Amino acid sequence: MEPRDLSLVVWFDGDCGLCRRIATWLRAQETIVPVQLVAAQRARVAGCPIGLESLLAQLTVTASDGAVYRGTNAWIVVLWALRNYRALSLRFATPRWRPWAERLFGAIAGIASWTKRRAAR
Amino acid sequence: METTLTYFAYVLISIALTAWVGRTLHQNGRAFLIDVFANREDLADSVNHLLVVGFYLVNFGYMSLALKLAERVTTLTTAVEALSYKVGLVLVVLGAMHFFNLFVFSRIRRHKKVLEAPRPVAPDMMLPPLPADGPREG
Numbered sequence: 001m002e003p004r005d006l007s008l009v010v011w012f013d014g015d016c017g018l019c020r021r022i023a024t025w026l027r028a029q030e031t032i033v034p035v036q037l038v039a040a041q042r043a044r045v046a047g048c049p050i051g052l053e054s055l056l057a058q059l060t061v062t063a064s065d066g067a068v069y070r071g072t073n074a075w076i077v078v079l080w081a082l083r084n085y086r087a088l089s090l091r092f093a094t095p096r097w098r099p100w101a102e103r104l105f106g107a108i109a110g111i112a113s114w115t116k117r118r119a120a121r
Numbered sequence: 122m123e124t125t126l127t128y129f130a131y132v133l134i135s136i137a138l139t140a141w142v143g144r145t146l147h148q149n150g151r152a153f154l155i156d157v158f159a160n161r162e163d164l165a166d167s168v169n170h171l172l173v174v175g176f177y178l179v180n181f182g183y184m185s186l187a188l189k190l191a192e193r194v195t196t197l198t199t200a201v202e203a204l205s206y207k208v209g210l211v212l213v214v215l216g217a218m219h220f221f222n223l224f225v226f227s228r229i230r231r232h233k234k235v236l237e238a239p240r241p242v243a244p245d246m247m248l249p250p251l252p253a254d255g256p257r258e259g
Contacts, residue, residue, distance in 0.1 A: 002239050032236065049248055067244035076242050086235050093241030 007034040007064045008081055010074070011048065011055045014039025016116040018108075026078065033081040059109065072098075075105045123194045127204055131188065134204075135211045139180040142215050146222060147173045157229050172225075176218055183214050 010026065013019045023037045038046050040055035050060060050068070061074040069077045072092075079089035092101035147169060154165035187210055194200045 062248065063240075063244070064250060066248045066250040067240075068246045068248055069242065070245045073242040073245055077240055080238075080240055083236075086238065090235060090238055090241050 002033075003065050005064065007036065008077065009036045009038055009048075009062045010078055011038055011040040011043055011050070011060045011062070013056055013112070013116070014041045016112050017119065018112045018115055022108075026082075029085070030083045031081050032083050032086065035078065035081045059105075071109075072102050072105045076101065123196075123200055124190060127190065127194050127200045128188060130204055131207050132184070134208050135184045136181075138208070138211060138215060139177065139184070142219060143173050143177055143180075146176060146219065150222070150226060153226050153230065157226075157233055159233075172222065176222065179218060180211070180215060184211055187211070 010023070012023045026035065026037055038048075040052055040060075043050065043052055043055055048055070048062065050062070054060070058071045059074045061069040061077050063069070063077070076089050076092050079085040079092065082089075091097050150169050150172065151165060154169050155162055158164045158168070187207060190203050190207075192199075194203055
């Protein structure tokens with residue numbers, strides 16, 4: 001059983017266009033568990049105990065019960081919180097689909113950092 | 122005369138079959154629906170009843186539509202053939218409806234299981250729980 005008052009915080013890279021787009025999309029989704037989207041750059045003022053370097057290295061989700069999810073796990077937990085994507089999340093978490101989830105979210109992270117570096121030039 | 126008798130037998134057999142399948146659905150679907158509707162027995166019974174009514178309507182409707190024989194029945198042999206063909210069709214339709222019902226039940230149940238599923242991955246690390254008011258607005 002999940003705690004009744006469980007909520008998630010997604011720490012996304014606020015300096016990355018793709019990440020902001022995905023955050024906008026996430027805000028529009030119907031959630032089962034409340035999801036807050038906070039730019040990683042605001043982590044320190046928001047009271048996040050994880051450092052900025054670490055947050056930017058991998059997508060990070062913190063849960064109100066203290067659980068921290070990184071990378072593919074973070075993506076799966078966010079999808080799990082969305083009403084229309086929970087079934088997909090459960091599938092991605094199965095041993096059979098997990099490698100595909102790693103590839104998909106790895107690719108998204110790759111595109112995000114590539115476009116960010118390109119925009120910085 | 123023989124044709125009318127064949128119709129009569131067809132109607133009797135079809136009604137009996139439909140009633141039998143309908144009762145089976147009604148009795149065995151109940152436990153399933155009670156689970157789906159989180160032990161709300163009143164709601165489960167109501168949905169169960171509505172499903173069975175729909176089931177009867179479709180089957181009796183089909184039975185009536187399919188009643189007419191294309192050719193007159195003259196001998197006992199042709200009567201048996203015509204009857205078996207028509208009852209066979211009713212059985213196939215009943216079977217299809219039955220599986221459709223099972224499909225609907227299992228979909229409702231799976232949907233509920235998905236909505237209740239806990240987080241599917243283990244945390245990468247644990248921190249002390251965050252304050253209840255969430256991240257501070259900065």
